[in-house]
Amino acid sequence: MSQALYRKWRPRLWDQVVGQEPVVKTLQNAIRSERVGHAYLFAGPRGTGKTTTARLLAKAVNCLSDDLSHRPCDECENCRAVNENRFLDLIEIDAASNTSVDDMRDLRDKINFSPTQGKFKIYIIDEVHMLSTAAFNALLKTLEEPPPHAIFILATTEIHKIPATVLSRCQRHEFRRIPVAEITGRLRELAESEKISVDDNALTLISRQSTGSMRDAISLLDQLSSTGEHVDLALTQTVLGTAALQAVVDMVDTILDENTALSLQVIHKALDGGSDARQLARQMVDYLRNLLQIKVGNAQIVDATMENREKMTRQAELFQIHRLVDVIRLFNTAAGETRSTWNPGLHLELAVVAAVESAKSAPVLTPAAEPEVSLRDMKMPAFQGSKRPASTPAIKADGADHKTETIHADDTTADAPPVMEKAVPLEQADIPANVQPEQVSITLDELKNAWPQIRSTVRKAKAQTEALLNSVKNISIEDGRLVLSFASDIVKQKMEMDDNMEMTRRAIYHVLKANMQIACTVVNNRMAKTENNEISREGLVTTALNLGGQIRKK
Structure with missing residues (x-):
């Protein structure tokens, strides 16, 4: 029976270890200076050289060469014995099949025996994270103070499962993925x-x-x-089971063309040709990742031929960054879920359909919502009448008989709260105090439809204000005023601070060309969810709702 190539070509000298130069250099220096530790922990992905490096270290500390810098020499009797798996003082333990506390107790009892061939007795415990908690506890004392002739080398692919008490007793070396x-x-x-x-x-x-x-x-x-x-x-x-690069390129083209039917045809053709669905999803993630690198200006790190690089550059120019990120997430999720489904191509098809349809349903930016707008530099028409700051207090109920139009903020498009920014002072426009507000020509439906665009405009100018708008429970128009209702007085007060209300007013004017006064109020959660929007905000009704009352229809 022939020997597997990975075993036949296992490195026998330090120079043959690929991609782990920091670890190799550290261990070589320890051998040259005769400062080898009593316990090592090698952590990293599979197939990166952890067990191989452990065997090299075992060879080096028991090598008979007089020159410390040339250990292991791979020529002496001990080195040859390690290569031929007949070195008695090298004990390799598979922790996956020796997980019990009795196995560790047996190791602890035998470790005191002196080496038979070499100077040191080396214990290599592979997949050490598989040991039970009791086994780890039984190993702690021996690991902390082993006999002078014993060296422990622990190897694991899941270092987060290793107890902190074990980590603190070992020299830890991280093995990286090989380029x-x-x-x-x-x-x-x-x-x-x-x-x-x-x-x-x-x-x-x-x-x-x-x-x-x-x-x-x-x-x-x-x-x-x-x-x-x-x-x-x-x-x-x-x-x-991988697909040809052309299949991946064609699939990206169909996503850019927003052609769902052709995208599914490309998938079926690739799968019928023998491609694995999971591999195809991985290839899509890798290809789209390269497009993202090109999009952000890192084209030099993309490994591709000149012809493919030109094609990728053209495709990257047609993607917006946020959409490209969303598509990568879709296919990355599909790559992870195809393993556990009865239909391997299902999640890949769902990812393609979602990528195409999300582009079709994405709102198109109008000229009024272009990123170049600057709310701070916008010229705003002034209100007539005396002056007061834009941060007006909450509207008080005065018993007047007027109609209120209300929409729930939960009904509008909810964007994720952005990162808070430092407030920048802004000269606020003047708002009348002793005259009625200007008549606003917009309707409640127009405001509701434009609310996501208004928030998007505010976000580009001041993210903190948009985060506060995300907490709005009700939006109502009362006598031409825009009333923002919050569930907490703290959020209401923050909205009234700085230039938050002025930024919102400018965004509304920018999107709808409506110069509206803005006021804030606090509402009870039950009041925020009431379905009767035609009841006037009289003092008694408002008080009753805030105390927990409900409006009932006969």
Whole structure:
């Protein structure tokens, strides 16, 4: 039986370890200075060299070479014994199958025996996060104060599961994912040595599919070489179940063209051709991520041919950043959910339909809502009458018989509250105190339909104000005044501070060309949800509602 390539080509010297230079340099310096620790913790993704580095460290501390800088020498008896898996003082324990406290107690009892071949007895505990809590507790004292001849090397892919008491007793080394370029270079050397005929673009695809794992990449190459054919890109795509790049490009084009039917046809054609739905979703995420990098000005880090780069640049120019981010999220979710569904292509189809239909339903910016607008520099018409600040107190009920039109803020489009910004002083416009407000020509429906656009306009000028508008419970028009109702007096007072109300007034004027006074009030939650919007805001009615009363229809 032939040996797997990843085992045959396991590094035997420090220089052969790929992509982990910081860790290797640290361990080499520890060996040269004879300051090797008693416990190490290697953490990182699978296939990045944790167990291999642990075996190299075991070889180095037991190497018989006189030159410390050349350990391991890979030539002495101890080094050869480690390579041939017959070194008695190297004990590898699989924590996944030795999870009980009895296993750790057995280790603790045997660790006191002196080494038989080398100077140190090395314990490599792989997947250490699989140990039970009782097993960790049984190991703590031995891990903190082991015998002078014992060295522990713990390896894990899920370091967040390791107790803090164990972490504090070990030297921790993080293993990173190996870059695509380094994996490709290593695979090329291996293919030449094994006389495997393979194209460079096939090696690049294998490196990408391995997601930073050298072991996975070598295993994929081993799998492809067993076909006995020349390994080209087409064969690699067929064996790995990946779609051709053209399918991904076509799918992005159909999303930009907002053609749902053609998008689904592209998916079905790719799946019928043997592509895996999850792999296709991953390819879409990777391709869209590259478009995002180009969009934000990082085209130099995108690994693509000149022809593909030009195509990607043209597609990136047609995307808006926020829409591109949303599409990436859709396909990233699909890539994670396709594993657990009975229909692998379902989530991919849903992601495509959502990406296309969301673009169709997205509101089109009118000239009045263009980002270039500056509310602070806008010229506002002045009210007639005496002057008072725009931050007027809440309207008091005076018993007048007038009609009130109210809409609920919950019925409008609710945007996520933005990050609070520092308030900037603004000269507020004058509002009359002793005259009736100007007659406003807009209707309640017009205000309701324009409210998301008004908030969007306010957000571009002052995000703090838009965050306060997000807390509005009711919006009503009373005698030409816009009344903003809040559930809390604290939020109402914040809205009346600084230039928040003036910013809102300017945004309304900018969108609807209506110069409205604005006032704030506090309402009870039950009052905010009442369905009777035609009852006037008389003092007794308002008081009763604030105390918990309800309006009942006969």
